[in-house]
Amino acid sequence: MLIAIGSDHTGVYYKSLIKNFLIKKGYKIKDFGFSKYGETVDYPDFIHPTAKFVEKGKANFGIIICGSGNGAAITANKYKKIRAALGWKKEIAFLARKHNDANIISLPARFLNKNEALEIIEIFLKTDFEGGRHKIRINKIPIKNDPQ
Template sequence: MLIAIGSDHTGVYYKYAINNFLIKKGYKIKDFGFSEQGKKVDYPDFIHPTANFVNEGKADFGIIICGSGNGAAMTANKYEKIRAALVWKKEIAILARKHNNANIISLPARFIKKNEIIEIVEIFLETNFEGGRHKIRIKKIPTNPQ
């Protein structure tokens, strides 16, 4: 399974921790994230390529990280096939996958601890979509539902 990951300067530390964890678990990584510490950057510059890669079907899932997680999620959700979920706790990770079939997890670096973020990512990637009534609801998300 291939995971795309992107982060701004606030997510660098977590990005490396997540990458190391995922590689140990056997996942392949495509890293679009910022790599330097101490320099500030604009999150869209790193989230757009990550979301686009997932949108084009080149990755199975995406992980995006910024300070609040909001800007990253808003940026990723501009793409037609993306359902980015802002997640800060395990229960939300489960529901984002089970009910929303989220394909990108957006993490708030300023509000989650390292041990929590790893567990949340693992839960997100290992939880399956339930389908059923949730599939019907997801079809209603686009701007012009048919």
């Protein structure tokens, strides 16, 4: 399984931690993230290529990281085939996959410790989409024939 990962400067530590964790578990990683400590960058510059890679089907899932997780998720969700969920608790990550078929998890680097981050990632990647009534709802997300 191939995982795309991208982060800004606040996510450098978590990106490295998560990459090593996933590689040890046999996952392949495509890294779009920033990697230098002590510099600041703009998260969209790293989230756009990560989301595009997932949208094109080149990765099974994506992991994106910024300070709050919000900016990264908002950016990723601009892509039609992306469902990026803000993952700040294990239960949220579980439901993001099970009910929302999220294909990208966005982590808030400033609000997680390393154990929480790794548990969230593991749950997200191991949880299957339930389908059924949730698939009907997901199909209603894209705007169709917007009269504006």
